[in-house]
Each structure stands twice: as structure tokens, then as C-alpha cells.
Amino acid sequence: MHEWVEKLLDLQDKDLRIAKLAEQIATEPADRAKVKSMLKGAETALGDAKTQLQEQEKALKTLEINADTIREKMRDFQSKSTFIKNNEEYRAAMTQIDTCKKQIEDIEDDQLLVMEEIERGRTLLALRTKEFKAAESRVAEMITDLDTRLKNCGAQIKKLEAIRSEAIKGVEPAIARRYERLIKKPNRGGPSRRVLVPILEDVCDRCHMNVIAQIRMNARKGMVASCENCGAMLYWES
Numbered sequence: 001m002h003e004w005v006e007k008l009l010d011l012q013d014k015d016l017r018i019a020k021l022a023e024q025i026a027t028e029p030a031d032r033a034k035v036k037s038m039l040k041g042a043e044t045a046l047g048d049a050k051t052q053l054q055e056q057e058k059a060l061k062t063l064e065i066n067a068d069t070i071r072e073k074m075r076d077f078q079s080k081s082t083f084i085k086n087n088e089e090y091r092a093a094m095t096q097i098d099t100c101k102k103q104i105e106d107i108e109d110d111q112l113l114v115m116e117e118i119e120r121g122r123t124l125l126a127l128r129t130k131e132f133k134a135a136e137s138r139v140a141e142m143i144t145d146l147d148t149r150l151k152n153c154g155a156q157i158k159k160l161e162a163i164r165s166e167a168i169k170g171v172e173p174a175i176a177r178r179y180e181r182l183i184k185k186p187n188r189g190g191p192s193r194r195v196l197v198p199i200l201e202d203v204c205d206r207c208h209m210n211v212i213a214q215i216r217m218n219a220r221k222g223m224v225a226s227c228e229n230c231g232a233m234l235y236w237e238s
């Protein structure tokens, strides 16, 4: 392999690594948002369980108040009935008292049902609290990992950039300029794509189109050749 190829491949290797790290940094905000949304789900579930329990407790309270009101009404009928002399009126008062008793029984049945619901609601709330706490510590751990990754990527890029700026000094200026121009092209090269590729079985290893004989021959001689199709710099692998 010709010397310029070796040097440029080494430079490209650094650039590809830098691009990969930069990509990781670029996706970091999305990753962070995704991690945080994991907590949101657990938080919503916990909130729902709390609200549900509060509503059930409120319903029980309402039933208690209703039962008390009817009990009071019943006591009122009972005390009044002792003063009634008229049979018809007395029977009417007794009917009222029976109706009150029946209403109180119905409410007591409802109270039992709601109390069972509250019991289930408390179990659910305990479970959701546990799940939320677990999610919270998991998310905290993941955020720490993301912070570490971000820091490491940044440090690694700095290190690689220092190495690359030294490495490019060793490349012949004309070749270096050509390479730099290509790597900055967003479509053809772009930071994450190779701009220096071998000719493998007579085709460009980037776009996989045939390379004409003249260019193959130039590459074989160690000249800097370009793919006519994609513009990549070509070399002969030997």
C-alpha cells in the first residue's frame, strides 16, 4: 500500500470515529427525553391510583352522611310517634320508620362494597408507589449513564481531534485538501461516510459501480484516483 493511502486511511479512521461519537452526542437529548418519559408513565399511574382512592373515600363519606341524615329522620319519626293518638297517623309514622330502616340497610350494603373497593384501592396505591420508586431509581441510574456517556464522548472527541490535527500534517497538502473537501460534502462524503475506499474486484467499494481501466491503472500506480460515479478517492489494495 502506498504511503499516502496508509496515512489517509489512518486519518479517515479518526474522522469516522469522531463522527460516530458526534452522532452519539446528537442523539443524547432524544435518549434523555425517552428515559424521562419512562418516569412519566409511572408517575401518571401513581397519580391515577391516588385519585381513585380519594374518590372512593369521598363516596364512603357521602354514604355515611346520607345514612346519618336518614337515622336522624327516623329518630324524629320515632319520638313523634309516641305522641300520636290517632291509629291512622300512627300507622303512617310506622311506615315512614320502616322505609327509613330499609334505606339505611341499602346504604350499609353500599358502604360495604365501597369499603372493599377502598381496600383494593389501597393495595393498588401501594403497588403503584413501589413501581414509581423503582422507576425513579432506574431513571436516575440511566441519566447518570447518559451523563457519563456524554462526558466520555466529548473527551474522546477532543483526544481524537488532537490526534487527527497532527496526523493531517503528515499527509501531502494537495491530497489532504481534496480529502477535507470530500469529507465536508454532506451528500457524497459526509462526516460518517468513507471518502477513501479501495477498488475491490474492479468496483468502487463505496458506490459499487465499475471503475474504468484507466482509473484502475492510475490507482495501481499509486496515483490519487477518483470514482467517476460517487467521487470517492480510490486506492488499489495490494
Ligand SMILES: [Zn+2]
Pocket: 204, 205, 206, 207, 208, 209, 227, 228, 229, 230, 231, 232
Ligand atoms: Zn464510487
